[in-house]
Amino acid sequence: MEALIDTVLLKVASRCNINCTYCYVYHMGDDNWSRQGKFMSGETIEATARELKKVADLQGKPFSIVLHGGEPFLLGAERLKFLLSTLRNVLSPEFPISIQTNGVLITPELLDICSSYRASVAVSIDGPKEIHDQWRIGHTGSGTFDEVVKGYQILKAHPDHLFLNAGLLAVVDPFSDPAEVYYFFKSLGAPSVDFLYKDGNHDRLPFGKRSLFSTEYGNWMVRLLQVYLADHEPLPIRVLDDMLKVLLGGIVSKEGLGITDFGILIVDTDGTLTKNDTLKSAFNGADQFSQSVNIKNGDLSTFLYSEDFEEYRRMQRPSVAQCLKCPYLDLCGGGMILHRWKNETGFNNTSVYCADQMLLIDEMKAALAKIYGNVA
Ligand code: SF4
Structure with missing residues (x-):
């Protein structure tokens, strides 16, 4: 049977301790976050675990779970422990759980909890200080680079770091020097890095893109590729590796790459099921299904067979x-x-x-x- 879902993203905290200027959650005109409780409640967590278990039994194939926010480490030790233990009670370590964090709140205690329940940690950082601090700022407007690097060093120093450290995630700044960014990440001793393009669309061009036909991001990625291929001890770059793999005939199941269907479902902080929340950058409410369904209602597997979800799957395939x-x-x-x-x-x-x-x-x-x- 084809997988119903590949990734479930849990919005475990609706607020963030920092205030990145490009964040689609808080700076793209959608204010749904302000109507959410700060954290996923115990009831929602238990319902989520119960429903995910049913889907796991039904599809017979593992899917990934990503804890997202806001900032997931705002949960603190007790809530994080409850969340991870509840998920792990029903999902074996075959189901990868990872936490996407801005890195600022990482502590040895939180990492011990992640280690106990086999949840890895990926840190968002955009490059050297002068690049990172332009975008990833705190609520007072100052850059977060020093705090993020401090958090990342704590992650690297953890006795279980080989499992815990899931690498870095960076958003491309097309005005930066790709070689400088690449060698900076290498100097951090990361096991891998992934890159995302900045949000944007035909009506609101991404930062740094002059026109639909200009190639600022393409030029940047080409230079990155050249630096990468010339390095005899390369730092794995996931997006480039995935693309090279597809070109060589392999299959990669990843959102926004290739033609393999990719099932991603978001569980919002209050338990509402939504489409990929990056769609908020298109228009207010673009991530909502036509019927509001909450995971607490106990019917996730039925929903995954619904016309609403099928239409969302279809939407991922290009139609033009x-x-x-x-x-x-x-x-x-x-x-x-x-x-x-x-x-x-x-x-x-x-x-x-x-x-x-x-x-x-x-x-x-x-x-x-x-x-x-x-x-x-
Ligand atoms: S698949 Fe579509 S978006 Fe991608 S390169 Fe071709 S025309 Fe462009």
């Missing part, structure tokens, strides 16, 4: 003719849904990063051709 006949489709997949948004035509568009993706894919193919001869 330009993508459907595109020679890059197998790898690009039409990009992330949020990047396709345009007021006039909804999500029925190419990605706002279309030109960037084509440039990067061409460069990848050329690099692989040097090693293996031509690839498809």
Whole structure:
């Protein structure tokens, strides 16, 4: 049976201790977070565990769980312990649990709890201090770099760091130097790094992108790829590795990449099921299903077979003719849904990063051709 879901993202805390300027949760016009309780309640956590267990039994394949926010470590030790123990009571370590954190609140005590319940920790950091501190600031406006690096050092020093340290996540600043960013991450001793493009769409171009046809992000990624391939002891870059794997004929199940269906479901802090919350960057409420369903109602597996969820799955596949006949489709997949948004035509568009993706894919193919001869 095909997997119903690949990833479940739990919004365990609705507030954040920092205030990144580009955050889609707090700075894109959607104020749903302010109507949520600060933390997922015990009742919602128990209902979530119970429903996920039913889905696990039904689909017979593991899925990943990501604790997200806001900032998940705002939960503190007691709530985190309750949450992880409740999930682990029903889901074996075959079901990866990870925590996506801004790193500021990491303590040895919280890491001990993560270690006990086999939950790994990925830290968001955008590069060296002068780059990171432009974007990832605190509520008083000052940069968070020093606190994040301090938190990351605590993670690296934990006796169980080989399991706990799930690497870094960075948002691309197209005006930064990719080589400087790459070697900075390498100097931090991270096991891997992943990169995301900044949010944006056809009506609101991403930061630094002059037009639909300009390739600031593509240029940046191409330079990163060159630095990466020239490094004899490379720091794994997940997005590039995944793309190279697909080009070499492999299958990668990842949102916004390739044509393999990817099932992602979000459980909001109050238990409401939503689409990927990055869709909030398109318009207020874009992440809501047509019928409001709460996980506490006890019918998650039925919902995953509903027309509402099927329509959400369909929405992830590109629909515009330009993508459907595109020679890059197998790898690009039409990009992330949020990047396709345009007021006039909804999500029925190419990605706002279309030109960037084509440039990067061409460069990848050329690099692989040097090693293996031509690839498809
Ligand atoms: S977004 Fe662009 S590169 Fe990607 S599949 Fe569509 S047309 Fe091709």
